[in-house]
Amino acid sequence: MTEHPITDAPPTRESLRDWLNAPVAKSPGQARAQSIWRAAKRLGGNYAAMAGLFILIVLVGAAAFAPWLAPYGPFEQDLNRRLLPPSADHWFGTDQLGRDIYSRVLHGASITLRIALLAAAIAGPIGLLVGATAGYLGGWVDTVAMRVVDVFLAFPALILALAFVAALGAGINNAVIAIALASWPPIARLARAETLSVRKSDYIAAARLTGAGPLRIIVRHIMPICIPSVVIRVTLNMAGIILTAAGLGFLGLGAQPPMPEWGAMLATGREFMLTHWWLATMPGIAILTVSLAFNLLGDGLRDALDPRHG
Amino acid sequence: MADASNLARPSLTGRRWYRRSVATARILLTVAITMLGLITLTFFIGRVLPFDPVVAILGDDSSREAYDRVYRQLGLDRPLYEQFFTYMRDVLSFDFGRSLSSGRPVIDDITRVFPATVELALLSIFFGVAIGVPLGVAAAARQGSWIDQLIRVFALIGFSAPNFWLGLVGLAVFFAGLGWVGGPGRLSTFYQFDIEIRTGLILIDSALMQRWDIFQDAVSRLVLPVGILAYGAMAFIARMTRSFMLEQLSQEYIIAARAKGVSRTAVIWVHAFPNIAVQLVTVIALAFGFLLEGAVLTETVFAWPGLGRYMTTALLRGDMNAVLGCVIVIGLIFITLNLLCDLFYRSFDPRTR
Numbered sequence: 091m092t093e094h095p096i097t098d099a100p101p102t103r104e105s106l107r108d109w110l111n112a113p114v115a116k117s118p119g120q121a122r123a124q125s126i127w128r129a130a131k132r133l134g135g136n137y138a139a140m141a142g143l144f145i146l147i148v149l150v151g152a153a154a155f156a157p158w159l160a161p162y163g164p165f166e167q168d169l170n171r172r173l174l175p176p177s178a179d180h181w182f183g184t185d186q187l188g189r190d191i192y193s194r195v196l197h198g199a200s201i202t203l204r205i206a207l208l209a210a211a212i213a214g215p216i217g218l219l220v221g222a223t224a225g226y227l228g229g230w231v232d233t234v235a236m237r238v239v240d241v242f243l244a245f246p247a248l249i250l251a252l253a254f255v256a257a258l259g260a261g262i263n264n265a266v267i268a269i270a271l272a273s274w275p276p277i278a279r280l281a282r283a284e285t286l287s288v289r290k291s292d293y294i295a296a297a298r299l300t301g302a303g304p305l306r307i308i309v310r311h312i313m314p315i316c317i318p319s320v321v322i323r324v325t326l327n328m329a330g331i332i333l334t335a336a337g338l339g340f341l342g343l344g345a346q347p348p349m350p351e352w353g354a355m356l357a358t359g360r361e362f363m364l365t366h367w368w369l370a371t372m373p374g375i376a377i378l379t380v381s382l383a384f385n386l387l388g389d390g391l392r393d394a395l396d397p398r399h400g
Numbered sequence: 401m402a403d404a405s406n407l408a409r410p411s412l413t414g415r416r417w418y419r420r421s422v423a424t425a426r427i428l429l430t431v432a433i434t435m436l437g438l439i440t441l442t443f444f445i446g447r448v449l450p451f452d453p454v455v456a457i458l459g460d461d462s463s464r465e466a467y468d469r470v471y472r473q474l475g476l477d478r479p480l481y482e483q484f485f486t487y488m489r490d491v492l493s494f495d496f497g498r499s500l501s502s503g504r505p506v507i508d509d510i511t512r513v514f515p516a517t518v519e520l521a522l523l524s525i526f527f528g529v530a531i532g533v534p535l536g537v538a539a540a541a542r543q544g545s546w547i548d549q550l551i552r553v554f555a556l557i558g559f560s561a562p563n564f565w566l567g568l569v570g571l572a573v574f575f576a577g578l579g580w581v582g583g584p585g586r587l588s589t590f591y592q593f594d595i596e597i598r599t600g601l602i603l604i605d606s607a608l609m610q611r612w613d614i615f616q617d618a619v620s621r622l623v624l625p626v627g628i629l630a631y632g633a634m635a636f637i638a639r640m641t642r643s644f645m646l647e648q649l650s651q652e653y654i655i656a657a658r659a660k661g662v663s664r665t666a667v668i669w670v671h672a673f674p675n676i677a678v679q680l681v682t683v684i685a686l687a688f689g690f691l692l693e694g695a696v697l698t699e700t701v702f703a704w705p706g707l708g709r710y711m712t713t714a715l716l717r718g719d720m721n722a723v724l725g726c727v728i729v730i731g732l733i734f735i736t737l738n739l740l741c742d743l744f745y746r747s748f749d750p751r752t753r
Contacts, residue, residue: 237430237433237434237437238437240433240434240437241434241437241438241440242441244434244731244735244738245731246730246734247693248696248697249692249711249726249727249730249731250727252696252711252715252727253445253723253724253727255715257445257446257720329560333560333562336562337562337564337697340562340697340700341697341700341716342716343715353562356562356564356565356568360568363569363571363572364572364576370565370568370569371569374568374569377565378560378561378565381559381560381561381562382557384560385556385560386556389556
């Protein structure tokens with residue numbers, strides 16, 4: 091034993107690969123690192139998922155550096171240069187007010203990203219908490235929670251979002267709230283199913299024997315188990331969230347003009363579709379690309395992390 | 401086998417019957433509770449969530465008397481639970497109130513516009529299934545091949561593309577550019593007053609009247625919206641079919657059948673397909689539900705006088721009664737579809753008994 095001291099941290103760079111590939115993990119930390127490493131390798135071998143990831147990295151880059159990348163400002167009008175087709179000066183052409191569409195699409199990336207992340211950041215934890223609590227406590231809490239989930243699932247997400255927006259009023263913040271309210275229930279159902287599969291495990295019983303209360307068990311011992319599948323689900327949902335947000339923008343209920351939100355841009359471009367196709371086409375391609383990227387990545391994540399549904 | 405054991409112990413069938421009716425009763429109870437929840441949710445959205453429903457109707461600058469009158473008309477002076485019971489009674493008798501913009505009862509408006517959506521959705525689901533299922537099976541049969549990759553990408557794009565954008569591009573290319581299809585709307589204004597409405601489905605009505613010119617006009621206008629909605633449904637159905645089929649094809653009975661010398665086509669369609677058929681029905685019902693969602697935006701793009709456009713128009717006018725009426729109707733359709741699937745599942749899939 092003295093020749094092989096049990097260490098948790100990888101000591102040197104050369105042995106990091108060996109440490110990650112070791113046939114037997116020597117500590118919980120190593121085991122966890124190994125399973126993440128293996129999943130990452132599986133994901134890396136999936137070219138479609140990597141393409142999705144690449145697009146999303148580009149999107150984040152575009153969102154972060156839009157002010158420096160965009161040749162023009164998103165609101166910069168030049169009425170002498172209205173409705174110009176795509177050219178070297180204006181890659182995606184210009185709109186009816188002479189604004190550069192390429193610059194607006196770039197600036198729109200951060201809006202789309204913010205809507206999607208905010209909605210996911212609200213819906214994910216709510217779904218996780220409701221699902222884990224219902225699954226662990228069982229009984230009437232479970233019944234009530236699941237009936238509520240059923241009611242929310244009785245509507246397509248867009249319809250529910252429309253109803254909430256109708257009540258709350260149009261606008262980007264209300265759109266985020268509406269989308270989040272419409273997308274937590276499937277996550278709750280998923281988290282509940284995961285919880286049911288572990289609630290009778292020995293480690294939960296052990297935690298209870300050491301005196302842990304329900305709250306501690308749910309938050310510290312059950313929610314972490316649900317996180318991988320919830321993350322996959324949320325990633326897969328992102329595409330739907332982006333489409334819903336764009337749909338709300340298109341109907342004039344989400345982000346309002348002159349904000350360069352892609353759905354709202356599409357709505358403006360609609361009037362010019364038959365004569366100046368680039369106005370609506372370019373933001374549409376942007377929406378398609380990003381939602382495709384999330385779908386590709388989500389598929390890959392599911393294959394890599396969740397071999398049961400391969 | 402089952403018959404012999406039933407003859408030997410007749411009481412078992414009785415018990416099984418009892419168990420099944422209890423299970424069915426439980427499903428129906430769940431549905432009733434879900435509907436109650438649905439009503440509660442729409443009540444909450446319509447009456448509680450807006451800061452002031454009266455202002456939502458009258459606008460900001462209304463006189464004090466008008467405000468008080470509407471306030472009492474809406475029953476807002478009564479306690480919340482009383483309002484809720486009135487609301488529930490109304491909804492259960494399909495009274496969604498009057499549309500603020502058209503002045504007619506919302507339910508009349510909905511029954512008038514609904515057939516347009518049904519026509520769109522039925523045709524779309526038909527093509528979605530007719531194309532999606534074979535594609536999914538083909539992809540699963542040649543897992544990993546270029547065909548599989550192609551179908552996956554094709555389906556994934558259908559999944560990811562905003563259908564309102566596809567509609568706009570489709571109109572620009574196929575209507576304005578090539579002139580292959582008819583423009584927005586269900587019929588050209590030329591025919592609008594010629595048609596005698598019986599079923600509300602223009603294809604059937606025009607066929608009944610033997611007016612093939614109207615029929616042709618309707619078809620040319622249906623092609624694009626149906627094509628786009630069917631593409632979305634197809635993408636979903638093909639994806640699910642593929643994954644169900646893959647699951648079946650990895651089972652031992654398939655290997656056994658193949659080892660016995662059954663051809664690959666026969667194994668897929670005779671042995672594996674019946675086993676996924678029940679699951680597929682659920683998926684198709686789900687796809688139909690999503691079509692209603694897709695129809696909201698597609699109808700807006702195509703100026704299609706259906707439920708979706710009615711709802712979005714109402715939304716933009718702040719016509720809350722109409723919006724919630726649509727929400728309830730769509731919710732009811734969803735719940736009914738789910739219920740039918742559930743019952744279907746239970747009677748055809750022995751594993752769920």
